[in-house]
Amino acid sequence: MADKDLNEGLRDLESGPRTSETAGEGPRGEAADAASHPTVAAMRAKFGDAVRHHTVVAGDEHVVYIAPERVRDILGWLKDDPAQDYAFLMDVTAVDYGGGRPLEVVYQMWSLTHKRQLRLKATLPLSALEIDSAVPLYNSANWLEREVYDLFGIRFRGHPDLRRIMMPENYAEGHPLRKDFPLRGRFSRAEQTRRAMEMELEDYYIPTELATAGMRATGEHASADAAGPSTPGGMRRPNDPDNWALGTEGGAEGGASSPEGVE
Amino acid sequence: MSSTTTRGTRTVEYLVTRTPQMGVDGRPTSVPVMPLGVEPEMHGEHMLINIGPQHPATHGVLRLVLELDGETVVRCIPHIGYLHSSFEKLGEYRDWNQIVPLTDRMDYLAPLIYNCAYAMAVEKMMGIEVTERCKVVRVILMEMDRIFSHLLWIGTTAIDIGAFTVFLYAFQERERIYDLHEALTGARITTSSTRIGGMMADLPDGWTDALRHFINTFPKTLDEIETLLTHNNLWIGRNQNIGVISAEDAINYGLTGPNLRASGVAYDVRKDRPYYDYDTYEFDVPVGEHGDNYDRYLCRMEEMRQSLRILQQALDRLPGGPINVDDPRVILPGKTDVMSDMESMIHHFKLVMEGVKAPVGESWFSVESSKGELGMYVVSDGGSKPVRWRVRGPSFVNISALPKMVEGQLLADVIAVNASLDIVLGEIDR
Numbered sequence: 001m002a003d004k005d006l007n008e009g010l011r012d013l014e015s016g017p018r019t020s021e022t023a024g025e026g027p028r029g030e031a032a033d034a035a036s037h038p039t040v041a042a043m044r045a046k047f048g049d050a051v052r053h054h055t056v057v058a059g060d061e062h063v064v065y066i067a068p069e070r071v072r073d074i075l076g077w078l079k080d081d082p083a084q085d086y087a088f089l090m091d092v093t094a095v096d097y098g099g100g101r102p103l104e105v106v107y108q109m110w111s112l113t114h115k116r117q118l119r120l121k122a123t124l125p126l127s128a129l130e131i132d133s134a135v136p137l138y139n140s141a142n143w144l145e146r147e148v149y150d151l152f153g154i155r156f157r158g159h160p161d162l163r164r165i166m167m168p169e170n171y172a173e174g175h176p177l178r179k180d181f182p183l184r185g186r187f188s189r190a191e192q193t194r195r196a197m198e199m200e201l202e203d204y205y206i207p208t209e210l211a212t213a214g215m216r217a218t219g220e221h222a223s224a225d226a227a228g229p230s231t232p233g234g235m236r237r238p239n240d241p242d243n244w245a246l247g248t249e250g251g252a253e254g255g256a257s258s259p260e261g262v263e
Numbered sequence: 264m265s266s267t268t269t270r271g272t273r274t275v276e277y278l279v280t281r282t283p284q285m286g287v288d289g290r291p292t293s294v295p296v297m298p299l300g301v302e303p304e305m306h307g308e309h310m311l312i313n314i315g316p317q318h319p320a321t322h323g324v325l326r327l328v329l330e331l332d333g334e335t336v337v338r339c340i341p342h343i344g345y346l347h348s349s350f351e352k353l354g355e356y357r358d359w360n361q362i363v364p365l366t367d368r369m370d371y372l373a374p375l376i377y378n379c380a381y382a383m384a385v386e387k388m389m390g391i392e393v394t395e396r397c398k399v400v401r402v403i404l405m406e407m408d409r410i411f412s413h414l415l416w417i418g419t420t421a422i423d424i425g426a427f428t429v430f431l432y433a434f435q436e437r438e439r440i441y442d443l444h445e446a447l448t449g450a451r452i453t454t455s456s457t458r459i460g461g462m463m464a465d466l467p468d469g470w471t472d473a474l475r476h477f478i479n480t481f482p483k484t485l486d487e488i489e490t491l492l493t494h495n496n497l498w499i500g501r502n503q504n505i506g507v508i509s510a511e512d513a514i515n516y517g518l519t520g521p522n523l524r525a526s527g528v529a530y531d532v533r534k535d536r537p538y539y540d541y542d543t544y545e546f547d548v549p550v551g552e553h554g555d556n557y558d559r560y561l562c563r564m565e566e567m568r569q570s571l572r573i574l575q576q577a578l579d580r581l582p583g584g585p586i587n588v589d590d591p592r593v594i595l596p597g598k599t600d601v602m603s604d605m606e607s608m609i610h611h612f613k614l615v616m617e618g619v620k621a622p623v624g625e626s627w628f629s630v631e632s633s634k635g636e637l638g639m640y641v642v643s644d645g646g647s648k649p650v651r652w653r654v655r656g657p658s659f660v661n662i663s664a665l666p667k668m669v670e671g672q673l674l675a676d677v678i679a680v681n682a683s684l685d686i687v688l689g690e691i692d693r
Contacts, residue, residue, distance in 0.1 A: 017355040020644040058387050058626035087514045091638055091655040108627050108638065115535055119627060140517025143663040166344040166692065176352055183356060209328050209340060213311040
């Protein structure tokens, strides 16, 4: 205890939360027998290698690791196969373990008729944060996937309206729930304030709304709004989350230009 | 240039130059009059209207952008995030027990349900079985807050639709639950009452008697509210067949709680995946059939009565014994022991300085909150802080179905439908 620095907690504010100490990238939990969950047994028979691991956590929660490229097929089968009938997609979220490890997309399913729960996980390497959207199957995925996109930067292919949801549309500091994201944000307070003061009326509306009202997004990127609401490039300041590759700290143009604002 | 008029004993000065439409006598000189028989041609022209984020009928800081054709809603685009506090990120910087205060700030209308759900998820991940007394106490607290939350819902919804009296009736009863919160935790809203492995404190003396008194006297108010609303012509007109969502759509949109059950789907976590011996309590789950505002209202009213039944049974079976588990990994030793026993003092010091350490694992655990299925997903890597703490908020998923329910309806119904969904923005925005 003696070597514990009292300012340790404050340093975290600038650096992002500590990364997970669990070693490795493999599946977590105890390996389970596929026969212990009827859905998993059927899934293994149908999808073969796309079902990568099957583990049990917290006593009775079954987790299946699936190949990310088959997620739409597997979710569709879970929903439509009468023997499975997972009518509810309860939750879509993601987990970042930090340290350059892949992100996990987590799907929590519930079958109303069979009273069964199942958790699916798809791991995505940081270099390819893209996965098929579940919105064509489940409308509940719409906002949940937008949230994952906003906070983790995972893109969902085929999502009808992939915009930020918690953060403003022109937020340019990256994706807040990633482990390399510092609690105070990437820009200095001064820069954050300056950006907030510079917001204009058009920034509060998405291109679809502006088009309805007969207005256009301002700035040099205005021409991009013809591409529809799924391209945030229509806003006055471009929002390019891909600038924030993991581990490239100090790449922020705003943070670098006004470091005096950091308390 | 100014003029004066006398109103009673006060002299009011008008600056005529700054209000050019006002004559020297202080009255408007011209009133815009719409020419008779000449209506502007508006067909096909859609109007964009912005409601919120600062609007009393959005129950917080929800912002809706509506595209209107006349008074009909063509498209509804909700914008959220105005109350975003990044609770989940903050949780990654906090010990397992320090997260409890964050949970009640999400749904401040039913804080104890969130406290309990979080503690239950972490306990499940750690494999801790809480004591029998703790189980029953938590059931009592959760059912009490279900009533607490539904009372706020009925009060504010009635106000949105124009019935003010109900609000006063409901808040008078809510005040009594506030008092019970305060007696138990010292706080009225931000209760922070659970700890991993138990509770912050056991029930104080006389608390159960106060709750029994509430259970016995509350149904009278409930009857009064029903007398005011259930057969009220205006209430029926504003609610029946408004905001209809079919069972199939409700499931597909992930609706849970009373919003789902009003559409005729009898899914209740307390019945379908019982926790804390809910399967041994006698209670019914009210289910609607039309999926409209009115059925959502009826479901919640009946749920309050059912919660009273559960409360009564829980109080009757409330066992004695310790409230906290006997597990040194999570529970602090008694104060006397800390002062007199070296080992307890070290143990106390380590728990306070390092926090509870949860073993490697994860759990997605859900309870039936007043608004629907509340899922808590916790991931631990063996440290004293979570790798990930995720809240599947029922309001967040429920409100995402709002466009589906209001498109094609009238503008005035948007307010009624939004109210009937029973959302809380603290949890939607997190």
